[in-house]
Amino acid sequence: MTRVGILNLGGGNIASLVNVFDSLGTGVIVCEKENKFLPSELDLIVIPGVGSAGSAMSCIHNSYFNDFLTHFNESKKPVLGICLGAQLFFSHLDESDCLGLGWIEGSVSAIKNFPFYNTGWSYLDYSQLRAANLHRSLSRSPAVYFNHKYLLPSFNVGASSQTDQVGSIPAIAVRENIVGFQFHPEKSQAQGRIILRNLLRDYFGL
Amino acid sequence: MIFDSRLKPPRECVHCLYSERHPFGLQFDKSGLCSGCTTHKEKAALDWSERFHLLSKLVKKRKQRSKFYDCIVPVRGTPEYFYIMDVVKNRLGLNPLGVSYNSQFTSSVGIKNLARIKEVFDVDMLSYNSNPLIYRKLVRESLVRLGHIRWPYLAGETAFAVRVAVEKNIPLIVWPYHQPTEQVGMHSYLEEAEMSRRSWIEHDLMRTSPSDFSLRSETLITLSDIEDISYPENKLLARKGITGIYLANYMPWDTKTYSEEMIKSRGALSAANPRTFDTYDRIDDLTYMGVHDILKYANIGYSRVTDNLCREIRFGRIDRHSAKIIEGYYQTHYPADYLTPFITWLGITKEAFEWFLRFSNFGKKEVTGGILSIVENEFVRGFFSNHPPLTEDIKFTLYGKGLTLAENL
């Protein structure tokens, strides 16, 4: 059985992630700061995120999560970041003016214009999804739920809505074993669940 | 029902007999009147000829979408359903397809009424019988899981009507009334609430959907067992525009008055029930006022006679004090004649059935409510019957013409 570990950094909605991974037939473990896990025990790590970049990074640095994540990435084992979790992969986080994990170059900066937050649903670009091998069984314009203020500096799959004046919103960033979703697949109803399934089975081969 | 220790002695309505204990929930206004009584006041206050006109316009719009049948009318063998057919056929001028789901406990008066509806109104009727062995398994699961035996019938009756609507492209389904609106005032008639899967699961199926039923089943229910009692999915409902309307939003629904009108003018039959004075309500089902009613009292502390009395109080046909006496009187009736054939059919012992009563919240009401006075007797006699009482006829799974299933089942 695929073992998925979800890091509890304190401010995230862990319950929904546990539910959705459970429903996909994986074994889900919530990794608390206090319990140490060996990287060999887990097949996939999920970094969820709601909250501030600074407190998330300090939680990582001040616990065994730091070494754990480094080891996981160096062994090229799968890591999924969701929302803030995806932003942590980058080198600089403007929100708290601090360093991220630095696995992907780039600076995560804020949305400049009103409404200042990107909250709501947008359609993922299907052809970009297909290029990333995440497209199986999805509708031609799968809608997913976003709720964030800061943007990923680089991305492989963008999302858009009719109201977009500025073009695509960064939605998915991919770098080999590291995948970051800016949106919340666990809150994106049927399409979100299918994307997670595709990530597990088609992209990571788990 | 969610058992919440915050509910101390349940708050009662100042007018009718319902209390917070009602499984649909009850809300009260500042004067202590319950939400059901508040909705009921609309029956005297609204302009019903205007509302009937609204109904005519609504069905005219819907009628244009189907090819041969204009609507579906779920039918039961009680006098009230004659009234529905009369409204649909003669007053609204629609061509209905009647649908009837066999409860497997239909009484002979129920079968006769169904036959008479077809004849008197000259309507086509589609009847469905679930596999009797599976049905029995579902009734057993319903009893074990919910302490209630009618889950399979309530699931099947509505699901069958909606499935026929989808399959035959007849988007309009006409129901008499929405029970939670009539009893606890869930909606105002002005809101024109409609049938919904949510209300079916919440109110009819006691918060247990068919897929919940097959999960962690006590009696090995499988997905194929519940296939024919499952509601079609949203995509289909949306595409076909399936709508279930309630006539009570457009007419001041009164089961007693309408039933009596049909008995006099259309030859509908009525019969004496056990455990209630009402000779029109649910007479088509041999278990309703017998086994089911005993279990209902055992689980929630009141039985169908209370529902009948609340209706009568709200229509001003009896006062609360006399109603309380009649309620107490009927709730102590224990029609043992009805139990034996049922538990034999279900394949449980008398002790097993008594176990359900012993460990339920309220058990069997033993204390007698006293004797009925002249006033109460006169009220009770106001409900008349023109068919032998249901006690004369306690065979189950009648398939028309008095046939029963083979003994070895």
Place this chain on the structure above:
Amino acid sequence: MAFKRIIAVLIVLNGQLVKSYGYNFHRPAGALPTALRELDTWALDEIMVLDISRRESIDPLVVRQIREACVYSPIIYGGGIRDISDIQTLLSAGCERFLLETLYLRSPETVKRISDLVGGQALILSVPLVSKVGQGLVLRSSSSNDSSSPLPLNEIAETIAASPASELLVIDAVAEGHGGAFCLTSFDDIELIEGSKGIIWFGGLNGDIAEGLLTRRSTVGVAFGNVCSEKELAILRVRRGIAQAVQQRYLRRLCL
């Protein structure tokens, strides 16, 4: 940015789901878990659970029901949030976003601490308004015991703008429960709170009114309460009241 949203509001009173009319009169509407599971199949943009019981703390029964319903749609919870531990309890039940009622006026520091934990995008401020002759729009008092004069909108506009919350739930507290009666945007005062944060409008909306609200720059969402209990797939009926052109421009396609 993202499409504007249609939000269903489920109102809870003492553990029971109710239909609410101007917060004064209620009708029973079933139980929360059934409603949540059903609305989860409607492709709604968000579902809001609003507890109007005026308890000292959040209701553990409601929290448990949300957790057990296990829905895959975004959930906003409002009602009785007092401090960070409430937020943590709700996060563990699967709620994404939180509606703050009196907290942002009584204790902006607590709101700041909550925002540090979950981010401003998870916070919505509740602004229930009534109109008072001679005063314009005022905040509806949340307690019937509160005898102090109601706060006019111009006095709280600054507090609202300074708050780290991302959005406001602006409620027509009189029209609530009476579809078609919403009228807040006919008052000039409303402009005091438009512009700094996105607004979700609630209280007596119908399709036509929603259509007009969706075209306002400040609008990020429109919310519907009682109607969600009255019809099968009520969301379709609501959308039918909104012109096709407005739907295509502002709302995501409905995909059941």
